[in-house]
Structure formats: C-alpha cells, structure tokens
Amino acid sequence: MPIPGRFTSSVARPYLPRRFPLPRQDQDWSPMMAASKVARLSRTWNALEGAMALHIIAEQLRGRTGDAAVRDLLEKADLERNQQDVNDLLDELEGRAAEMQRSDNRAIQDAGRLIAEKAGEVRRTIGSVRQLYQQVAAAWRSGAGNRQELLDNYLAECGRVESTWRAMFGDLRPFFPSD
C-alpha cells in the first residue's frame, strides 16, 4: 500500500543516532521493535540464570561458611525481580509478535508467527528450569542419587533457552535496514 509521505527516512538520518534502526519508507518497523525486546530478554535471562546458580550453590554453603555473607549475596541476586522482568518482557515480546502478524507484509507475518511460537517455548522452558533449579538444590543438599542427572537436565534446559534467543535474532535479521 503506498504511503502518502513526501520525505524518505534518509532525510532524518543525519539527525538520528548512528545506531537508531530507521526503516526505509517501504519497511515495517515492528520486527526491529521485536528484536529490541529479544535483546533485553536475553540479558535479563542471563541475570536470572546467574541468580538461580547462586541459589543452588548457596544451598550447599548453608552451615559451612559465612552464612551472613551468603545471605547477602542471595539478596543481591534479585531472583524474584529478574523472574518478574523475564515474564514482563515475554509478555511484551508476544505483543510485538502479534503486531507483526497483523502486518500486510506476508514475510513479516510469518516471522511474527515464528517469534510467537518461540516466545511460548521459552516461557515453558524457563518454567521447567525454575522447577529444576529447586529440585537440583534440594537433591544436592540431601545427596539424592539422581542429583547429577537433575543437574545435567537443568543445564541442558538453560542451554535451550540460550539457543532460542539466537534463533529469534536469526528470524528477525532479514528485516533489519541494511544501512
């Protein structure tokens, strides 16, 4: 559909920061907005991943060394806050993916569908990681026989989340402006 604008985005380029993702007049901006959410999500996930690892180790340290210091570290890890941020960002990413699916560009619609599917997958995997980290912490504390297996599963699930971000960026890459 033709856009009734008289000026192209190149007019604004000199006034905008170099990194600002400016689509050309015939491009849709929604994939870049989605990519921005994925960028925030992958970073927040790494913070959450660290916080969970910290909790697993803290379970082992209980009663062995400086409990006050360990408590302090756990407080600083912001586990719940990071979890909430991940959930909120996933909501926002799904909103962006829905927006892409309403585009009149078929390729963007398809990418939006893929991003929505992957966001759902990430949500499920993170849910599973959350459960596993608690089981891992408990199993290592009690010396349960399946502790190594649980730990391996936990790390594998963490790896799955990580690789999904890369897949999402791959889905969105074709829509980035080439300049």
Add this chain to the structure above:
Amino acid sequence: MSRIIFVTPPAFPPTGLLLRFRDPTGRYMTRSMDKVLRISRASAWHKFKRSYAAYRSSIMVRIAIGAATRAGVSRDLTDALRPMVPRSDLRTRAQTDLEELQGELGEWMDRHGNGEYRELITALNEIDLTALASDGEPAEGAQGRELTTAIDTWSDRDSRYREIITRVGAAVSAE
C-alpha cells in the same frame, strides 16, 4: 509501530521534526523527533541496565563457587556451574552496551549543545567492568568473616555503579 514517514520539511529544527508511523492495522500516529530520540536513548539504557545485571550476577556466582570450593562442596557441582562465572561474552556485551549508551548521550549533546547529559557521561565513564570483577577476587578465596568483608568491598563498587545506572535511567526515561 511500523513504517515511518516525515510530515514536516527537513528545514524545520530537527527536534521539531514530526515523524509519522503507521501500525500494521493502518492507523497513523505522529511523534516528534524529540520523542523518537528519547525512545532511542531509553532503549540503550534498558539494554545496558540488563547486561550489567547479567555480568554482575556472573561475578557473584564466581564468588559463591570460590566459597563453595573452600568449604569442600563437591567439585562435580561447582565444576558444572563454573561456565556461568564471569563469562567474557557477558562482559563484552555489557561493555558494548555501555559504550552505546555513552554514544547516545554524547551524540545528543553534540547535536543540540545540551549539557544536561555531561555529568551523566562523566558518571558512566567511571564504570569499570574489569575493576568490578577484580574486586570480587578476594572473596573467592575467603571464608567466614573475611568472606563478609570481601563481599562488602565488592558491594561498594557495585552499589555505586547501580546508583549511576538508576540516575541515568531517570534522566533518559521515555514517558
């Protein structure tokens, strides 16, 4: 938001320039260049805030693993979690995001002669990710009271950096 066009001539002062977006349903909305730039700065801040959180989190894991190793916790566990300790990719990403944020504020200042961000850039320049990791090193080999002291020392720098990040966030936040 999608598609961007200009509805005022470029001869207008850049900050007064209006950009018009069309969302995928065909609805139009108009935003000033000021607003668009504010969104861009806020976006750079959000990314750095989170990459800093990820990096500091990995440093804390290293401190905890150090303490666990000294306390005799199974190496099967600590070795498995060790790949999460200060990862060079997390540090590189945080450094890149920091420089991007400094660039956003610097470009704004250069273009508009606005000194509002000068102090913030100076504060951001204080952030040294290498020093943040170094401060955590004494904690890795410490036990008991020494561990508490070492973590407090590490926290001093971390708290200062987090405060800077919060201050920058308040200045660049988009309504």
